[in-house]
Amino acid sequence: MADYYINVILDEAKKATINDAGLADKIIKIDGKEAIQVEMTAKEYKKLTKGFSGLTCDESKACLLPAEAEAKLLGIIADTKTLDVMKFAIMKLYNPLAGKAPRSAQR
Template sequence: MADYFINVFLDEAKKAVITEAGLTDSITSIDGKEAIQVGMTKKEQKKLCKGFSDLAFDDANACVLPGEAEQTLLGVIADTKTLDVMKLAIMKLYNPLAGKAPRAAQR
């Protein structure tokens, strides 16, 4: 079972992606809105927090990704047709070298 979750609140376009992936049975209601929840481990949660410093988790250990990251996650879900995607998605979402200057070539 997952330790943490990413909530993806669905509008018509996002719901169409989930429907095309055959995952309509995974749609749930969160605070009166349709959503899916993508589970992740504590290790994956730590990587996301490093990549997105303003990520906030609620009492249910759930968060919402920023727009572009959420679209990337939806793309991975659409391609794999499963919500068990964090091992693959984390590689696309988390860039440990972001913001670091390249090293000078040593001679």
């Protein structure tokens, strides 16, 4: 069981992507909407909260990513044809140097 989840609410295009990846059996209902849940560890969640300052989870420890990050995650799922992608996806979604000024070389 995962520590946290990312919920991806599916519209018709996203649902088609999931179906094309052979993951139709992973679609669940969340609050009456079709969705998939991507599991993540507490460590991965902590990294995402650093990368996305407004990211919060609900009482079921599920959160929603911003649209751009969700699209990247969905692309990774489509390419790998699995929902077990967070170890790889975290590298694409979390940029630890975002917003930091470059350091000058010390000699």
